[in-house]
Amino acid sequence: MRYITLRVPESCRSEVIGVLDDEKIDYVLTAEDGTEESAVVQFPLPKQAVESVLARLREAGLSEDNYTVVMTAESAQTPRFDRLEERYVEGSEDDARISHEELRATALEMTPGFVTYYAMTLLSAIVATAGLLLDSPTLVVGSMVIAPQVSSAMTANVGFALNDREMVRRGLGSLVYGLAVAVVGALLFAGALRAAAFVPPALEVTTLTQISQRASPGLLSLAVAVAAGAAGAFGIATALPVSLVGVMIAAAVIPAAAAVGVGIAAGQPAVALGAASLLVINALAINLVGVATLRLLGYRHTETPDQSRPADRSTLLAVGAAVLLVTGGSGLAMAQQMAYENEVNQQVEDALSQDRYAELELREVRVEFNDRGLIEPDQEVTVVVSRPNDSLYPTLAGDVAEALGRRMDQQVAVEIEFVERQRATA
Numbered sequence: 001m002r003y004i005t006l007r008v009p010e011s012c013r014s015e016v017i018g019v020l021d022d023e024k025i026d027y028v029l030t031a032e033d034g035t036e037e038s039a040v041v042q043f044p045l046p047k048q049a050v051e052s053v054l055a056r057l058r059e060a061g062l063s064e065d066n067y068t069v070v071m072t073a074e075s076a077q078t079p080r081f082d083r084l085e086e087r088y089v090e091g092s093e094d095d096a097r098i099s100h101e102e103l104r105a106t107a108l109e110m111t112p113g114f115v116t117y118y119a120m121t122l123l124s125a126i127v128a129t130a131g132l133l134l135d136s137p138t139l140v141v142g143s144m145v146i147a148p149q150v151s152s153a154m155t156a157n158v159g160f161a162l163n164d165r166e167m168v169r170r171g172l173g174s175l176v177y178g179l180a181v182a183v184v185g186a187l188l189f190a191g192a193l194r195a196a197a198f199v200p201p202a203l204e205v206t207t208l209t210q211i212s213q214r215a216s217p218g219l220l221s222l223a224v225a226v227a228a229g230a231a232g233a234f235g236i237a238t239a240l241p242v243s244l245v246g247v248m249i250a251a252a253v254i255p256a257a258a259a260v261g262v263g264i265a266a267g268q269p270a271v272a273l274g275a276a277s278l279l280v281i282n283a284l285a286i287n288l289v290g291v292a293t294l295r296l297l298g299y300r301h302t303e304t305p306d307q308s309r310p311a312d313r314s315t316l317l318a319v320g321a322a323v324l325l326v327t328g329g330s331g332l333a334m335a336q337q338m339a340y341e342n343e344v345n346q347q348v349e350d351a352l353s354q355d356r357y358a359e360l361e362l363r364e365v366r367v368e369f370n371d372r373g374l375i376e377p378d379q380e381v382t383v384v385v386s387r388p389n390d391s392l393y394p395t396l397a398g399d400v401a402e403a404l405g406r407r408m409d410q411q412v413a414v415e416i417e418f419v420e421r422q423r424a425t426a
Contacts, residue, residue, distance in 0.1 A: 002050050002102075003073040006041045007032065012061030013039060019056050023049075026078035044076035049088040050099040070102050098237065100162060100299060106236055107158040107167065110151040117174060118181055120148045124250065125182035128258035129189045133199055135208045140255050141247075147254045149178060150246030153229075154236050157290035161299045175283065179257050186261025194265060205266045206368060206380070214259035215271040216369050217278035217334045218341055225252040225282035229289030237297050252282040274369030277333040340370045344381055347403045352385070357396065361386040363419060378413040389422045 008016050020027050020043065027043035045053060050070060058064065098106070111117070124147035131139030156171025158164070193199040205211050213221075228248035235245040256279040263272030344367050352360055364384040383400060387393065393416075401414040 001073045001076060002045050002047055003071045003076075004041075004043055004045055004050070004053075005067075005069040005071070006057070006062065007038055007067035008041050008062065009038045009066075015060035016041065016057055016062055019053075019060050023053060023056070024080050024083060025053070026080050044073055044078060044081060046085050046088045047098065049084060050102065054099050054101070068101060070099060070105075103158055103237060103299065104162060104164065104167070107155045107171075110236075111155055111170070111174070112148055112151060117148050117151070118178065120146055121178045121181050122185045124148075124254050125185040125258050125261070126189050128182075128255050129186040129262060132208065132210045132214075132255065132258055132262055133190065133193065133203075133205075135210050137210065140210055141251075143254055143258070144247045144250035147246070147250035149175065149253055150232060150249045152178060153249055153286050153290065154232055156287055157229075157233060157294060158236065158299075160287070160291040161294035163300075172287075175287075179253060179279065179283065182254060182257035183260045186258040187264050188261075190262045190265035203266070205262060205268055205271060206366075209366075210255070211259055211262060211271065212366050212368075214256050214278055215263065215268075215274040216337060216341065216367050217274060217281065218338050221252075221278055222281060222285060222334070224248070225285040226289050228252050229286040230293045232286070233290040233293035233297070237294060237299065249286055252286060253279060256282060270369045273333070274337070277337070277369075281331055281334050337367075337370055341367045343407060344404060347407055348381075348383055348400055351396075351400045351403045354399070357393065359388050359391065360393070360396075361421075378411045379408075380413045380415065382415045382417060384417045384419065386419045386421045389420050393418075 006016070017027075017029070020041070025043050025045065027041050030040045030042075032038045032040055054068075112120070124143045126143075127146070128140055128143035131137070131141075131143060152171050152174035154171070155167050156175060159167025159169075159171055190199070194201050206215065228245070228251065232245045232249055235241070256275050259275035260272050260279060263269065263275055345365055348362070348365055351357070352362055362383070362385055364382075366382040366384070368380040370379050381400075381404065385396075397414045397416045400416070401412060404412045404414065
């Protein structure tokens with residue numbers, strides 16, 4: 001429930017009162033400072049009614065910059081409030097959206113202070129790095145819980161939807177700088193661990209599942225970002241708690257940022273490049289889907305955009321070109337990787353479909369990020385299969401490599417990992 005306070009000038013007072021009477025809203029009207037030039041109107045509303053009632057008041061002549069306060073209230077006892085609840089909460093006019101003003105205020109209030117934001121980002125990156133190197137999903141999830149990236153993402157999304165240039169600048173700036181801090185923090189932490197031998201310098205990070213999942217971006221990884229962006233927009237637009245949504249948004253970016261740092265520290269540019277592609281595309285998807293969702297929910301700018309600081313045209317073009325270059329390159333890399341993974345999976349399935357491999361069970365296919373030979377000449381593919389105890393398949397790697405070689409225009413190194421199994425019936 002919300003409690004609304006408005007300062008109503010004499011010029012549109014009768015129209016405003018008419019709207020409130022027509023909506024059957026119980027209100028209190030108080031003359032301001034004992035004069036008749038303006039008055040203060042106060043009334044309770046169900047949360048779902050705020051947007052439509054304020055819209056009608058704007059149409060009645062109340063200006064956009066009029067003194068308006070929307071507060072949260074616990075309860076209201078007025079003659080007709082129950083009817084408003086039946087109409088807006090239970091009836092056909094049910095609308096869970098909060099008002100434009102409340103949406104803007106909620107997004108701004110989510111943003112922590114400068115020190116808190118970057119400190120929590122750095123800590124989440126350190127926890128994520130530890131989770132990646134320990135191959136621990138629990139630690140990786142823990143890093144998502146403390147990451148504050150939901151605030152910057154939602155601030156930018158709301159700014160785009162409401163055409164608030166300052167919110168867009170603050171949100172995108174915090175998101176970009178925060179992810180840069182996460183990458184640098186992960187790089188320094190992973191480098192220190194390797195230098196101090198807490199992590200063996202010879203450790204092949206591509207063998208760690210938590211890292212390989214981020215170093216080889218695919219459709220499922222992108223789906224997480226798309227769902228996170230939509231969920232975040234729904235959460236903030238309906239005044240639902242966004243803490244859990246924040247975990248989803250962090251899941252799409254923080255582990256990927258940590259994987260970039262780990263890849264650089266380990267001297268694995270292919271890992272860093274793959275994780276960076278995932279990071280850029282996921283960050284872009286969160287914002288695009290978030291803005292689209294807010295627009296679908298009906299949020300639009302209702303006043304002239306702020307032109308107090310007009311941007312230089314050449315600056316806008318330069319920034320736009322840089323964004324298109326980075327996102328276009330990352331998008332192309334992800335699309336090629338997805339096509340590459342699909343082809344590898346198909347060829348592995350075809351190779352294992354031969355009669356001599358009928359007793360093998362495919363467990364997993366791990367595909368290294370395909371850099372098209374720019375960094376590493378051979379692209380590694382790891383196939384994990386389950387085999388009967390004491391059964392040998394010495395030609396399996398060669399058969400899979402041959403199948404891949406016939407379809408790929410580059411060299412592919414295949415490694416087979418066998419998992420022994422034994423079955424008995426009693």
